[in-house]
Every structure is written in C-alpha cells, then in structure tokens.
Amino acid sequence: MRTSPTAGTTATGRRRRIGAAFAAAAALALAGFGTAVQADAATAAPAKATWAKTPCATPKHKGELACNSLRVTGGLTAFQKQQAADGITPKAATPSGYGPSDLQSAYGLTSAAASKGAGETIAIVDAYNDPNAEADLAKYRSYYGLSACTKASGCFKQVSQTGSTTSLPSSDAGWSEEISLDLDMASAICPNCNILLVEANSATMANLGTAVNEAVTLGAKYVSNSYGGSESSSDTSYDTSYFKHPGVAITVSAGDGGYGAEYPAASQYVTSVGGTALSKASNTRGWSESVWNTSSTEGTGSGCSAYDAKPSWQTDTGCAKRTIADVSAVADPATGVSVYDSYGVTAGFYTFGGTSASSPIIAGVYALAGTPSSGSYPAKFPYAKAGTSALNDVTSGSNGSCGGSYLCTARSGYDGPTGVGTPEGVSAFTG
Template structure:
C-alpha cells in the first residue's frame, strides 16, 4: 500500500510526500473551503488567479492515492480573458452560472480533432476509473453535454453506464464529494474529445492501488478499449507486481495522469503498459495552428509530473538514454488551471460551472483521442503508437517550459523532440494514436 499527500516537492521520488504539521493545517483549511494559494496566471503574467486542490487530493485513509485535479476558485482564466477581449466586458471571477474554461470546440480546435470528433467514435467505449461514488454523475454529464450541443449520453440510450469495481450497477461505493468533482472532470473531458463515444464509469470502493486496479480490470472485462486513470501516488517496489495484476492489457489504450506535483515519477503513470500523460498550458495565438503550448508549471510544487522511474523497466519502444528505466511522460495535453477546462458539477458544491486543471484533464482527453483513432489491434500496446515515425510527426512538439530542476535536463525541461514533461507532444489529429 502507498500513501499520497497533495503537497509535493522536487526531492527524490520515494520521498516526495512527507506530511508536516504545516501541511496538516493547510489541508484542513483547504477541506473546509477556507484555504487558497495564489499563483501567477500563466496566460497573463501580471494577472493573478487562485485555486486549491480539490478535496479528493487529500487521501481519506492511509494507503490511498490522490486524484490529480485542481478547481479554480478565483481570478480570471485564459478563456475568460479571451471573452473579455472580444466583448469588452470583464466577467466575474469564480462565477458558477456560466462556463469559464475551454469547451469541446476549443479542445477539438487546439488538437486538430474537429473533423474526427464529428464522425468517429461511434460504438467505441471509453472507461473512466475513479474512486468512490458520484451520485450526480449522470445528471451532471447530461448538463455538460446539453449546454455544448453534444448528443445525449444517458443510461436509457445505452451511452452512459456506471458500475462498481465488481461490475454492479446497484451496489455502489460510498459517495465522496472530492472524487465526485474528479469524476465530473473526467466524464466531461471524454465527452469533449469524443462526443460519439459511449462512456463507462467504474467506481472503486476506495482509492487504493488494489481497488483502482481491480476497477481497471473490470473496465476491460466489460469491453472498454480505452481506460482513463486520473490518479497517482509515490512509486514502490510493489509496482512491477501491480503492472502484471492490473495494467497489462494488450489491445487496450490505458492512459494515466503524470501527476500534479512537478518533477518526479508517480505510479501508475510509471507502468510500462500505460500511456503516461503530461500537462501543458494552452493559449490562443496568432500562429497558423491558432494555439500555443508550454510545460505546465505553476510553482515548484504544482505542475505536470515527469521523471525517471525507480522500479519499472523501460518499454522496448522508449529509447531516450538519460533514464535506464521507464521515463514519464509519453504525450501531453492541457492541464494548467489558468488555461483550464469547463466542467459541470453539483455534488458537494454549488451546482454549476467550474474551471478545472491538472493532469486529470489531460488523461481523459488523450483517452478520447485514442478512441477517435480506432480500436487498437489485438496484442498491441497503444503506449507505443506515439513513438513510431508516423506518430512523432503527427504531434505538436512542445519546446518551452520546465517543471523543476533535474539532470539530465530533458527529464524536466521541454526541448525539440522527446522530453519528460510533454513526451513527444500534444495531439495534432489522431494519426499518432493508431497502430
């Protein structure tokens, strides 16, 4: 079992989450809604935004993993600033009455998915694996999809299914408001990227590796070919056994968040069988693409994860020479809360619209891209796909920013070609995600 905590440092991976008295006080404030940390907005450096880790980032019990999401609680997001520039009207910060982050059309535009999203994905199932129950998952998903003009995805039409880690649709885990926010984020991002996909939500009874891993197995058993996991924790010597027990599923694209604590390896992102997804800051630009990206880094303890695994072997298709074992990440997508995504959520908070960031957003986005690309061939490991010649040429290479200090520097600093924080880059269509 492993324990995780939301405060992280740039120390060695095995020592990145030491609980201190200061953290206990900060966590108590955050859980009560009274604690916020101010950070510079990456889209406009002179502006300020504030956000806190969602309550699910504080594990409820010893040995639980943390979900990798942040909910913006103040300031203006990149989306709101773009709206203000266009209309001349400054929006209200932290206003839950309307979306304040990027929506489906923005993400599809940024990642070259507009055509694929309209025509692909029918019959494909994306599984979302999270801990605990979100009683409002179906209703909140319906609100999100209706607002953005996406087709209905409900239990009655067979598009949306929610089950426990045993596959039961009636005997579900206990509810948790923090993880409910995480589930809303994951479901909405899967919808945004692949509107025609079916969605299977598998809820583990707690956030331990064993229960979340059992939920992954259940998702595959129920037929999902794309499984998104937005959680992680410190590495341990047990990880190689977890690999074989829960994540070795040939022919299934399993995506995992790289983490939100800056430089340092996390598990299960370190598994050689999964696609580890890093995070970027995404903003509109005057380039031919219309968008620009850099490594997401808010502070020394908040930013995309990356690094060199201490335990997991390097997969055959990964050839970087500065890490003898598994290197994180493989690819990336938007994760910076200041350039975050819109999510509708109503359980445990005022029902309404919120802006979220964290690599919890980037993992289901990439799972959706895999689904748009089509069913992986039997026996394949889809984590390999972006490493092919066709794959590397069909990604937006992110070449600026870092998530910490390290040696060799590419493990924490963007460069041309492969680097740890962003992998080979972000989607430019679906070609990099097909075998």
Template sequence: MRTTPTDSAAGRRRWRRIGSAVTATAALLLTGLATAAHADTARASAPQVTWTRSCALPRHQGEMACNALRVTGGRTAFQQQHGISAKAADATSPSGYGPADLRAAYGLTSASANNGTGRTIAIVDAYDDPNAESDLAAYRSHYGLPACTTANGCFKKVGQTGSTTSLPAPNSGWAAEISLDLDMAGAVCPNCHITLVEAKSATMTNLGTAVNEAVALGAKYVSNSYGGGESSADATYDSTYFNHPGVAITVSAGDAGYGAEYPAASKYVTAVGGTRLTTSSTTRGWTESVWSTSSTEGTGSGCSAYDSKPAWQTDTGCARRTIADVSAVADPATGVSVYDTYGADGQGWATYGGTSASAPIIASVYALAGTPSSGSYPAAFPYANTSALNDVTSGSNGTCATSYFCTARTGYDGPTGWGTPQGLGAFTG
C-alpha cells in the same frame, strides 16, 4: 503572474515519492509550500487564478489522490480571450475551454467522421458520484453534444465488481474528478459510449480492480486521473492491473511538479503530462508550453525508480521508465469548463485543470483513432509517428540533474513527452 493554490499548508505539500528510498508518506513530510515561479516567458504571461485540490492527499502507501484542480478565483485564459469579467462566485455559465476549443486546438474538428460511434471509453475513479449522469447531461446539453444516458445505452455506471446497484460511498472531491473526466470524454469523443467504474476506495488495489473490470466490460480505452508514490509493489501492480494488450490505458502524470508517480510510471500505460494552452496568431492558432507554477506545482515527469523501460522508449538518460509519453492541456489558468453539482464545491459550472484533464482527453483521442490491434500496446503508438504531434519546446516543471527530465526541448522530454495531439496519426497502431 504565477498561479496560486488556495489549499491549506498540508494540502499544498508535495506527496509524490521522492527517490527510491522515500515512501509516499514520508514524501508528505519532506515537501514544502510553493515558492517562486520559474523564469519561463510563456508562463510569466499566464492569467492570474487561484485554485484548490478536489481530493484529499494520500496518507498511506498504496493510496492514490485524484489530480483535479478547481479554479476558485481570478480570470482564466478563456475569460480573457472572450472579454469576460472574472466571476469567482458565479457558477451559472462556463468560464473555461469547451469541446469546440479542445477539438480545434488538437486538430480533431474533422479528424473522425463518426466521432467515436460504437466505441466505449471507461473512466476509472474512486467512490461514487450520485449526480454523475445528470451533471453529464447538463454539460452535453449546453454544448450541443448528443445525449449520453443510461436509457439510450450510452452511459453506464458500475462499482468495481461490475454491479450497477452495489456502488461505493459518495465522496464530493472524487465526484468533482468524475465530472471532469466524463465531460472531457464527451468533449473530445462526442459519440463514444462511456462506462464509469467506481472503486470502493482510493487504494491502488481497488482502483486496479476497477481497471480490470473496465476491460472485462469491453472498454478499449481506459482513463485514470489519479496517482501516488512509487513503491516496490509497482511491478506487481503492473502485471495484475495494467497489462492489457489491445487496450489504450491513459494515466495522469501528476500535479506536483518534477518527480515520478504511479501508475503513470507503469510500462503498460500512456503517461500523460500537462501543458498551458493559449490561442495565438500561428497557423495552428494555439500555442503550448509546460504547465508549471513552481517546483512543486505543475505537471509530473521523471525517471521511475522501479518500473522497467518499455521497448518502444529509447531516451538514454533514464535506464527505467521515463514519464511522460504525450500531453494535453492541464494548467488551471488555461483550464476546461466542467459541470458538477455534488457536494459543497459542486455548485454548477467551474473551471478545472490538472493532469486529470489531460488523461481523459488523450484516452478520447485514442478512441477517435480506432480500436487498437489485438496484442498491441497503444502506449507505443505515439513513438512510431512523432511527426503527428505538436512538439512542446518551452517551459520547465522543476530542477533535475538530467535536463530533459524536467525541461521541454525539441523532440522528446519528460514534462510533455513527444507533444500534444495534432489529429489522430500518433494514436493509431
């Protein structure tokens, strides 16, 4: 059964850049509503859920949208597996995967003896979430994770210039994104410190400034769960905001199906695709396929129109940067539990998906793996140890002339990269 969004027609348009000659704004006009699901056996058995986007779509070139998708109805895989009835209006208990599930699925249960002690993950988002710290506390308390507060020095919230008092205006959609990102960071790396850097708006310029601030504050792992259309300015953005050797920077591949987005297309970042994650009778105990609902709903992937190919990427079908590098769970139907109380949609527990979930998961795996060596580009690490990843070999996120850009296969492919974490081996220098 296909997963169905509940947005308005405008909200369901694909907004990514379509080809090198189409701007992000034009892309909004050229895309359509979701139609039929792909003939993919794994997805055909997916639970039926409905979901909605958390953030407004970008209206202009250089604007970004967050990739958080909130489940609004139906039964998630977690509910089915645990015999829980669908409770679309009940926000009093979790209905998606929690920390134990994620750590088990990705071989992280005993992957790091210190669980990230002494390491700091930065979360970069736009606008302010006034309830960020209290919501994070509620999530961590429920799952028995160590407290992470301003008072104990674990949590810090700043604006894009580093101020703890001069923060941007609040925004309920981006607040949901912030809650998702913070919760995933804690779920995967429970002892990591977390720095939330809030950009004053959702432009690439302001979000990029926030990335620079995160690095300046000492974070060696920086998660970015947003994206927009590619443009000729991307090479400048690359050198200005994302060229930070010795820092693992992860970026969501996008939620609009096949097609390249920025900053996932940056040659300096780890582009993170999305999967559908379910339990199975295999030795691993879990199975994954490409997350895709239709040709316009699913993990992003593709061949960049502007960004040059990094030296460590060797696929031959794309002369420029290919998206993605690695992947993690993103399908809302197999989504993660999040606690959010800010704004009209923030009423407590909810289930979220989108590559907004997979980007902070991968950033946290990098944090568990240890500090990248000075001068290194951590995006290259998975390419050096592909056997330490779960190869995702089924599913497709659209139609493309070069099949591996949009269809999973053995080895490297666009939607899932080299695969999903199997412990920490693929994320060390």
C-alpha cells in the same frame, strides 16, 4: 506521496498587485454584473487565476492514492481573458474554461470528433460514488450541444468495481468533482463515444486496479485513470495484475507535483500523460503550449521510474528504467477546462486543471483513432510519429530542477514533461 500546495500558497506566489479600480471592475464582471473593465484600468495586469486542490487530491485514508485535479477559485482564466479581448464580459454564470470546440480545435480533432467514435467505449476509473454523475454529464453535454448520453440509451453506464449497477460504493464529494472532470473531458473529445464509469470501493491501488480490470472485462478499449501516488517495490506486480492489457489503451495522469515519478503513470503498460499550459495564439495552429509549471511543487509530473522496466519503444538515455511521460495535453488550471458539477458544491460550471484533465483527453483521442490492434500496447503508437506533423512538439518550459536535463525541461523532440508532444489529429494514436 507528493502533494500540491493549497490555493493560498499558489495564489500568493503568483498574484501581482493590481489597481483598486481594476480589482473592483474584475470582481463585478466575475460576479455576473456585466460590468466591463474600466478604460483607466485596461492597461493594468488582469488578476491571475487562483485555484485549490480538489479534496480527493489529499487521500482520506492511509494507503490511498490521490486524484490529480485542481479547481479554479478566483481570478481570470486564459479563457476569460480571451473573451475580454474579444469584447465579451466574463460572467460567473457561464463556463470560464475551455469547452469541447476549443479542445477539438487545439488538438486538430474537429472533423474526427464529428464523425468518429460511434460504438467505442471510453472507461473512466475513479474511486467512490458520484450519485449525480449522469445528471451532471447531461448538463455539460446539453450546454455544449452534444448529443445526450444516458443510461436509458445505453450510452452511459455506471458500475462498481465488480460490475454492479445497483450496489455502488459510498458517495464522496471530492471524488465526484474528479468524476465530473473525467466524464466531461471524454465527452468533449469524443462526443459519439459511449462512456463507462467504473467506481472503485476506495482509492487503494488494489481497488482501483480491480476497477481497471472490470472496465476491460466489460469491453472498454480505452481506460482513463486520473490518480497516482508514490512508487513502491510492489509496482511491477501491480503492472501484471492490473495494467497489462494488450489491445487496450490505458491512459494515466503523470501527476501534479512537478518533477518526479509516480505510479501508475510509471507502469510500462500505460500511456503516461503529462500536462501543458494551452493558450490561443496568432500562429498557423491558432494555439500555443508550454510545460505546465506553477511552482517547484506544482506542475506536471515527469522523471525516471525507480522500479518499472523501460518499454522497448522508449529510447531516451537519461533513465535506465521507464521514463514519464509519453504524450501530453492541457492541464494548467490557469488555462483550464470547463466542467459541470453539483454533488457537494453549488451546482454549476467550474474550471478545472491538473493532469486529471489530460488523461481522459488522450483516452478520447485514442477512441477517435479506433480500436487498437490485438496484442498491441498503444503507448507505443505516438512514438512512431514523433517529430512529424501528427504531434505538436512542445519546446518551452520546465517542471522542476534536474540540472537542465530533458527529464524536466522541454526541448525539440522527446522530453519528460510533455513526451513526444500533444495530439494534432488522431494519426499518432493508431497502431
């Protein structure tokens, strides 16, 4: 299984030296002292964001899969830089990543998010238990002015892989960070949706797959999975056991280890979701995106599956078997998303990245688009709109070395790191 470098490796490779005056000012700003960057340091390059893998990105036990998330630990994010440019001093006490209005704007979802999703259920499948899941979700939704989503109202439900609401798995701080990220992204994209959190007993494929099946049994038509690991010859049997659910949109993170395939993103029955760097821009859209890539070992996953058959709707010729990814959304921690978390960490807002963010975002888009037709495989839907205004074609950046091929390098049209693009509204995600 590929792993991402630690914050130290990433930060060292990416951080440029800055003047002492700016460093002091930036530190005060981030600490919430309200000190603006001094004029004599205004022209200095701002400190770049630094981050670390969340604990669940390193499996606890042999045979377990890894979550695909990273948490920002310092420096200025793209969101904070934009705040500074707008004359707002970044403060540690407030969110430092993109919130619901940012994400809805970036992906053309503002109108749909306000009017659609009622009665739809997005399932989030993760390992272990987050005892603070409901409370943390409430903090996120309240801060951003989203309607309450609670167990009492029936909007939020938290169950084990067998459907029990009382006998939940053992709690785990690392996977709780992942759970918070997933729940908040589903909320950000589809505020009117119900949310079902299904917690597997552990991070093995058997337990996570059982949780996927339980999510479908309980009625979810959109199931997000933000984890993965190395491919194996067992994957085709996992496909039919856990992921072959016609009429259900199952999204899976493409991975955070750069160019290279992982499972279950490689399953022919899922929508494999790659990652981008997302920034505000002065173009018509108001945003720009490129392939997320930090280093040769950190960035969005892509590539050819060694085992899974190529679905009929994929027509690229570089992979004889399944190609990763299908679509994409923001994943770069430097342009990360705001998340509220309290279990095992100081309670508050954090900024997260990784394709763990992009998977629930795309699940939310499918939910806004409406229930998939019976017998359909929703991974097919975006391909019908490739090259149209229904998708933002990402054409710059790469996630590794593959001889300049589209499998690791963005181009006009389909490419491995970003698939057919990112959402521009919901029309590309309907059957």
